[in-house]
Amino acid sequence: MEEKKKIEFDLQSEDFSLDDQVQDTRSSRWTKFKFTIAAANHNTNEFWAKFPLIGYSLRRIFFAIITLLLAVSAVFILLRLQTPDEVYLGNIDYNKLGISYGDPEYYRLLAMRKAMFKVDGPILRQLFHYIINIIPFIPKTIIINGYADVTSTGEIVLLGDKVIKWFYLGEVFSTGVSEPGKTVTSVFAEAIPYSFAFGVVAMTISYGLGVPLGIMSAKNKERAIDKSVNTTSIVFTAIPPVVFVVGIYLISINVFGAHGLFSSGTFDTKFWPTFAIVLMIMPPIIISTRRYVIDEMTADYTKFALSKGMTKTYVFNIHIFRNAGIRIFRTMPAAFVGTIFGSSIFTEQNWSIPGMSKFIVSGVASKDSFVVMGYIVFSAAVGIVTTLIADILMATLDPRVKLTK
Template identity: 50%
Template sequence: MKLDQQDLINEEKVDKIFEELDLMDQTSDSKKGKFDKFKYFFKKRGTNLKEFMGKSPLLSYSIKRVIYAFITLYIAISIIFIMLSAVTTDSAYLSDVNLDKLGIEYGSDDYFRLLNNKKKLYGAYGSVFQQLFIYLRNITPIIPKEIIKNPSIVGTEVVGDKETVWFYLGAFMNKASGGVPGTSVIDAFKKSIPVSFTVGGIAVTLSYLLGVPLGILAAKNKDKATDSAINGFSLVITAIPALVLISLLYKMSIYGFSANGTYSNSGLGTKIWPVIGVMLLIMPLIIVNTRRYVIDEMTSDYTKFAISKGLSSRYVFYVHIFRNASIRLVKTIPEVFIITLFGSSILVERHWSIDGMSKFILNGVSNKDTYVVLGYIFVSASAGVFSSLAGDLLLAIMDPRIKLTK
């Protein structure tokens, strides 16, 4: 009887073991099934994305170009960051600190403690590669970061309001760069970009409104006196160094037309001159490009064929020649605008004391303000990348021969 009971107990143990093994097999099969589902999901999404890109080659090309441009931008930012870090001294981080007022001696433990805390505020602690990694993380919008806003010094500590942000360009290191030390660079940019946008936008609009008709007039009168006069004007303006041209215009506006020397709090008689200055820098390029595009279309085979069919020259020009030339011209508008906003307007804003973006790059370089310079480069380069994409999309909209799917 005892033997039978023992056999039963052993059988129950064996059954329990097999049940546990079956349960483990089921769990393993369940995990394998989930893994297969995930694998199928991502494979299907990858196939769909590949099919979409294959059906939309122009859009695919534009997206790839944007991705490659940002990779190049990050590499360029890294090189510039390392170069600026090599010439940035410890005193740059303490430019706004009065050590005597705080009762801190140079080279003391309190001095280095304060210096380290200030570097942490700027994300400049650790080796140069650690600092670079922190900055690249800060300018990457998909990663949240905690920053200190409105910082102040209490003893050797830097205190302020902590805030989580998704995008951060760093903080001002020097008051001479155009902002309060420790305050956010992007906040200062937000105030100045609309000013530069207004001046640059008006100048670009007027440049196209005047430059395109002049380019067409030069093309229609190729190798004639009108063409020579327009080309001569463009070449003379282009040949004069930009600094000399803007300086002469600035002095002429003051001494010849009694305009004010500053843009702020002045009337139309003063504000029109910076716009004219930007126009002189970019309009010759628009005239030359318009003339070249129109002449290219005038000498093309389809134009000769249309004229041979007996169509009027007026009809051929406006329906065929100008239409096709304008498509190539429209594509350049976003890029010209960004170049004007972050490039051509620098000298103009400097002379008329316009509170735009130019002060940051000029003052930032002269004061070795690392994060102001890097922020300006990142914003301007990013705007250039997206302007290029906008040009591609405009080309697809304007040209019926080009589609996002062909």
């Protein structure tokens, strides 16, 4: 009997010791897990503290993407509510198929076309498909050059080339924009070199002349030269762009005998549009440069440097212009985007330049929703990227900017 009790006690003791070992093992694993998490957090915080510019850039990119998606969603819903369904049959002559407007076959063909372009069903589902199409990290199977055919049984089928796209903005539907069936990205690729070329040349001339004029105006503050430069810049800024460009266009033709169409290939059809863009964007550059330089000239550190006996030339070149130049340089990326997608619209329309501006004008007129949405997505994306580049350059060039808490 005593032996039996002893065996039972030993077994209970052995079970108790096994339970302790299991608990100790679990506790050890949990301790190691917590230690790993704490070490990872410490290393992460140490990395962000050492490279704050990377964290700043990632935060900017995240919030920029959220802003872009919200803007795209709002514009997409508004355009879909205003776009007639017949637009999606733009490159199909359904009359040749023996189909009349309002027939059941017509509505069946329309439903197939809308399904192909993911604009059928609830509008939120349409928006989801469009956002998926513009996200460049997800491959999409797209039908391009689509067309309808009728089988021997009388059924309408939609045929075309199936391709894999990483980034898809839809197809052109209206002949007023381009050839129906072409992808929006392909027509943009043909037009962007013209807008880019005019934008680069106009920006180079505008900053090359505007910055020195702004500095000269600031150095001669309240004098005659400052008043004349500043007043002229304000007057040019106040003139509506459409009136300004049309005036230069008419003067170039009627006074200087220039050609009015870019397709003529003459020098004046390249000079006058560039001249018009320069006169539109240079006055704000002069005004902002003057303000930045005056701000630095009246700063306390400038007064202190002059009181220490430093020459005005040294203080201006080493301190004033360098600090003001950082602020001037920061505006260049945003000004470039504004020139391509804003100021150039009127010049490209008057001289019939095959640039980007024709798509927003003709797309709205033709109710080609994919072209309009593509223009908005492309311009907004470029604007966000250039703004991010400007902020990073500002933080890199200016030691006064701190990205840490």
